[in-house]
Amino acid sequence: MKTAEPDGATRTSRPLPDPGTCLELLETMALIRRFEEEAGRQYQRAKAGGFLHLAIGEEATIVGTTSVMREDDYLIGTYRTHGHAIARGTDPKNVMAELFGREDGTSRGRGGSMHIFDGERRFMGGYGIVGGNLPLAAGLALASDYRGTDEVTVCMFGDGASNTGNFGETMNLAALWSLPIVFILENNLYGMGTAVERHSAVTDFSKKAEGLGVPGVRADGMDVLAMRETVTEHLRIAREDRRPTLVEGFTYRYHGHSAADPQVYRTKEEVEEWRKKDPVELFADRLEAEGVLEEGQREAMRERVEARVMAAVEFADASPEPPLDTLYDNLYVVGDQVPGWYAVDERAPKPFPGERERERLEGEAMELAEAGAAYAGQAARTGRREGEEISDRDEGDAVEDQGAGEPAEDEA
């Protein structure tokens, strides 16, 4: 039986933060837990498609980390990041809508479960390629450092990612360039279905980057307070000492790698043993025992969380499918050099309109309709060459207006 290696203080001896913080930590973890349970259920009902990777069991690793980050710090994660987004403050409604592939999703249904993003809250994405987010984290930290800010990038990834070339390359570069990063290795003991002993020669992951210049420590990833304590110190090291470090959050996922995982690689007993260390329930028990969570509050919290999650499902279900004519949106940033619609599909006899052009067309169509004029046929556009050359008409034009071609008659 694998157990978390204690890092000195224990779950019961570590002092509690103020009651408000305690309740917030608990509620965030409970919200993520319930959100993911429901996501699993919606997946079974085929409301969500693709892959669904649940982090149930790992809530303390997530919330312990995000709760001590500053708002202007960057967070970047993996394909198991519904909870990370929610912990950063993204509305569960929009995360659920993304799972449903709908218009109100965090990426308007472009990314799905594996690719949640919330730029406003500096959650810089979940990524479907194992280890793919590590170099991106180095780049985000480089941008912060380059500009002379004291923002820190927190990069979360799994034990499996530590075997990729990106891990070694990024650790070396981060240390070499003294980048302000905290790498959080979420060790849930399995890379997909392969146990750490079978996929990594070094299983004490806190040591794995040491030789590359990134020292690490192991923290109890089932204890939100342990994670907070450790990550706080490592954020300080990144922010003030300008050094990257690694925190191994020793944790466990109760569910399979994805929803389609029969879990032949581990025993039911092992899962049950870990459930006894549950990060949400045990924290709630302690808060109750120490009087922070008063009578009735636990139930009230459960009801609040339930209501928010069910509202998210309802919201996602009511959100429309993305319109088909938005297919090419945001493939390119439309600007001086690149009229987006022109770039995406040279074959189309009528160029596919990018979003800016479409908005303009819709606007024009509305105006025409309002004027009582028939607008059929007028909304088509020919290629840029029928209009003026971009380079000839850039003077005085706002950049955002240059993506669309000049109005011209349809040649068809």
Add this chain to the structure above:
Amino acid sequence: MAVLRMREALRDAMAEEMRRDEEVFVMGEDVAVFQGAFKVTEGLLDEFGEKRVRDTPISENTIVGTGVGAAMGGLRPIVELMTVNFSLLAFDQIINHAAAIPYMFNGQAKVPMVIRMPGGGGHQLGPTHSHSFEAMYLQIPGVLVACPSTPADGKGLLKAAIRDDNPVIFVEHETLYGARGDVPEDDDHLLSFGEAAIRHEGTDVTIVGILRMAHVAEQAAKTLSHEHGVEAELIDPRTLRPLDLDTILESVRKTNRLVVVEEGWPHGGVGANIAALVQEQAFDYLDAPIQRVTGADVPMPYSKRLEQSAIPHAENVVSAALATTEGAR
């Protein structure tokens, strides 16, 4: 106008943009102290210092990925990869990340970066340093692809690429770094992507050539004119994505014949793509099958004799052009 070599024109483009915008910086293997494997970054370290001209470890995927992250964080990185062959190590970051991020996050993030890489054969560097991957890059939605053949275009396109908000694959040709040409001295000498250059007007056959093959096409056009009385119209697309198909179509409607010349492989190549697009949209104007002149369908051999036989020459282009005009004269 100043007469510059390609490498100087590219360096000037970077230097000017770095002076103009603090957020532009260069990184890559040996770009700083060593001044670039092909000396394209010569002098940049002295002028801009270590913060903005950064030597990296040999970690292509992470160099590109760090560039992507830095671009997401608001900087404008220019990443130099030592050869296009090494860019294969960074395919994950280029395709799964740089090209996909703006789209998959619905425009919440943008990736304004330039990835420069020299390619092409001719220096006997063998099968791991001499390839032409323009066609592979042009296949990727989300990136722009530039392939300049003259110093003026190199400068104008690189400056535009740096200012653009999309990830740009900037393909340079190793054997063109020393080529000289007139370059406008204007600090705002910018070229639009998707605007081909008609190098020479002609009436009998359209020849499209990219990178060094634009020059080979030019030699071929002279022979065609002097020895065969065939007047070729020469088009250099300059960017492959977006592609200025309109200019090619207009020319084909006039000449009714098309030859596409590239150094890359034949299958799924630049020529294959252009041939498909042209027959879809101008089939009725074609008087002869479209001819492709490509590099040989082999990994680039080392032996000088073999290497030269694997790269298109002017004679090949002449034969291809004559094949399209046969029977017409």
